[in-house]
Ligand SMILES: Nc1ncnc2c1ncn2[C@@H]1O[C@H](COP(=O)(O)OP(=O)(O)OP(=O)(O)O)[C@@H](O)[C@H]1O
């Protein structure tokens with residue numbers, strides 16, 4: 001990723017919005033976190049990519065995300081939807097299904113509980129994190145995630161200890177990252193905007209794989225003594241990411 005000045009429009013939750021904006025800046029692009037329904041259409045239409053996120057769902061963002069998704073679709077602007085909370089909220093699940101059926105995003109992303117809930121499978125999460133009961137053999141997940149991507153006609157990113165990324169033809173299993181990523185909130189939201197930033201420069205599957213690998217290698221390189229210092233030093237590693245050797249990427253590709 002080089003300094004691009006690409007504008008990345010994010011409609012995302014207030015819990016991690018500041019981290020998301022800083023992450024985009026550290027990647028060399030420009031964030032805009034606008035969410036008023038009366039301005040998002042013009043902002044999306046002038047952006048290079050759009051990141052949508054259902055976390056801390058509210059009426060304003062529900063309206064804006066629908067407007068921006070329509071605008072992105074009509075203008076062929078790549079966009080990603082993070083399914084935050086669809087496993088614990090019927091409201092969000094129905095909203096996500098409606099948005100996807102009207103304007104299928106370039107990429108749909110969630111943790112294992114969110115992906116299962118979205119695909120109509122039993123899911124046990126009571127909050128925004130994945131529930132341990134929803135974990136399964138990763139190769140089992142690959143089968144239905146691949147089918148989900150093929151049926152929807154988009155790329156699916158299922159995050160976790162091993163991330164599954166598929167366009168319905170090829171499946172990439174990414175085993176980079178570290179446990180500390182699950183000890184601070186919003187690391188999934190930050191990955192969402194990292195992918196959006198890469199979508200502005202690469203084709204969808206490649207953008208997802210590259211963004212995820214670079215993001216997780218940055219996490220591996222982060223020196224810390226706990227979640228507080230991890231949070232701070234992680235952003236510094238993201239800033240250095242152009243110097244990372246791609247031989248550090250741990251990718252298994254399945255047909
Ligand atoms: N145990 C782990 N080991 C390695 N990487 C992990 C682990 N748990 C999560 N990650 C990484 O953390 C990032 C966020 O994934 P996660 O599945 O926790 O997202 P999420 O549930 O949407 O997060 P949030 O809701 O907090 O934003 C991904 O890059 C993922 O690969």
Ligand SMILES: Cc1ncsc1CCO
Nearest residue numbers: 013015055056084128186
């Ligand atoms: C904790 C939390 N609650 C709603 S969104 C969010 C950030 C992680 O998705």
